[in-house]
Amino acid sequence: xxxxxxxxxxxxxxxxxxxxxxxxxxxxxxxxxxxxxxxxxxxxxxxxxxxxxxxxxxxxxxxxxxxxxxxxxxxxxxxxxxxxxxxxxxxxxxxxxxxxxxxxxxxxxxxxx
Amino acid sequence: xxxxxxxxxxxxxxxxxxxxxxxxxxxxxxxxxxxxxxxxxxxxxxxxxxxxxxxxxxxxxxxxxxxxxxxxxxxxxxxxxxxxxxxxxxxxxxxxxxxxxxxxxxxxxxxxxx
Numbered sequence: 001x002x003x004x005x006x007x008x009x010x011x012x013x014x015x016x017x018x019x020x021x022x023x024x025x026x027x028x029x030x031x032x033x034x035x036x037x038x039x040x041x042x043x044x045x046x047x048x049x050x051x052x053x054x055x056x057x058x059x060x061x062x063x064x065x066x067x068x069x070x071x072x073x074x075x076x077x078x079x080x081x082x083x084x085x086x087x088x089x090x091x092x093x094x095x096x097x098x099x100x101x102x103x104x105x106x107x108x109x110x111x112x113x
Numbered sequence: 114x115x116x117x118x119x120x121x122x123x124x125x126x127x128x129x130x131x132x133x134x135x136x137x138x139x140x141x142x143x144x145x146x147x148x149x150x151x152x153x154x155x156x157x158x159x160x161x162x163x164x165x166x167x168x169x170x171x172x173x174x175x176x177x178x179x180x181x182x183x184x185x186x187x188x189x190x191x192x193x194x195x196x197x198x199x200x201x202x203x204x205x206x207x208x209x210x211x212x213x214x215x216x217x218x219x220x221x222x223x224x225x226x227x
Contacts, residue, residue: 033216043157043206043218088156101147101208101216105156 004104006089011110018076020107022089025070029091032065034074037086037106046074046087081111115141115211119219126197126226134192134222136207142187143209147216148180151204163190197226 006022024032030051035043049056049063049072056063062075076083089104116139126132136146144165149157161171161182169182179201181193190209194201207219 035218043208045216045218102159103157 004089004091004102006087006104006107008105009108009110011112012079014079014081014111014113016079018074018079018083018109020074020076020087020089020109022072022074022104023070024072024089024091024102026091026093026102027067027070029093031092032063032072033088033090033092033101034061034063034072035088035090035103037088039085043088076109079109079111084109084111115209115217117143117207117209117217117219119207119222121222122220123223124225126224128198128226129196131193131195132197132224134194134205134207134224136190136192136209136219138188138209138217141209141211143190144187146184146190146207146209148182148190148192149206149208151206151221157206160192194224197224199226202226 003025012018031048033048034046036046037043047058047061047063049065054065060077064073072089086106086108088106090101092101118137118139120135124132146163148160150160151157159172160175161169163169163182163184165184165187171177179195184190202225204221204223206221208216211217
């Protein structure tokens with residue numbers, strides 16, 4: 001079946017790097033995403049990666065994909081208080097770009113001084 | 114580009130009434146739109162996939178007669194919660210495929226049924 005799993009909580013010190021991990025089950029996934037949700041708001045797409053890529057970097061964000069292990073991670077360098085939010089890993093099962101998107105449960109990132 | 118406008122942002126209604134939520138793609142044509150709901154402290158759950166000009170496809174366990182979805186044009190999809198009850202109180206979010214592997218989300222609607 002289609003399933004995306006991620007740990008529920010992560011706490012890091014301000015200025016350190018945050019690494020949020022995610023595993024998925026559908027090996028035919030074409031796109032994998034990281035979304036950020038601040039309280040009471042909609043989702044904000046942070047970044048996405050194609051399944052034929054191993055890594056993608058965008059400013060403070062680095063996405064690593066291990067397709068063999070079906071493992072996706074998001075690294076946030078120099079974590080700031082504004083990074084406090086819930087981060088959702090998501091995939092689109094199958095090869096269609098218009099297929100439904102499956103979300104993980106979300107990882108709540110909290111920043112301590 | 115690729116903006117989806119969702120409204121209302123929040124709504125309070127009496128039990129037994131119906132509420133309509135609109136989702137509009139502002140600068141692109143959205144052939145396919147998706148409706149999600151989110152309970153407090155939980156992830157988004159897909160309710161249905163809405164295709165322009167055809168009937169929506171509902172996920173298992175979602176009552177199609179209670180959550181009416183209409184996608185009459187390439188820029189508008191609506192979700193109507195009929196005969197709302199307190200257990201329908203939730204955060205509803207729509208999204209649309211931009212056709213290039215990305216999705217754009219509405220800002221969400223918080224429904225409170227009293």
